[in-house]
Amino acid sequence: MDIKVGTDIVAVSRVSEAIDRFGDKFLSRFLLEEEIDSLNRVESIAGYWASKEAISKALGCGIGKELSFLDIQITKDNKNAPSFTLRGRAKEQFKIKSSSLSISHDRGFAIAVAVILI
Secondary structure, three states: OOEEEEEEEEEHHHHHHHHHOOOOHHHHHHHHHHHHHHHHOHHHHHHHHHHHHHHHHHHHOOOOOOHHHHHEEEEEEOOOOOOEEEEEEHHHOOOOEEEEEEEEEEEOOOEEEEEEEE
16 A cells, blocks of 8 residues: 655635636636535635645646546535545546545645545
8 A cells, every 4th residue: 555645735816816817617627516516715716726736646647637627526524624536537547545635725825735545
């Protein structure tokens, strides 16, 4: 078994500017409909962006041919703790035994750390 770690940080202003410029087209590029419906603050949206980037880095491929933003679904439990699942071809390709996801935002930045056991 291997432990993989990925992290990402993004300026909330960068995400806010993209939303202002491209609106729903930007959101649907990297968020599933269920995720869009659950998010109501730009800081949280930025946290999901950072999370999907961190997950892709932990998997060792980044966002691209092997893994798209929409292959990753982020959810939160009743205590607001985030987790993720892979969908479609990514679920078959990456055999994840266990994972953990942490998201935080403060002072204009959102950061995420993904730990994956393969």
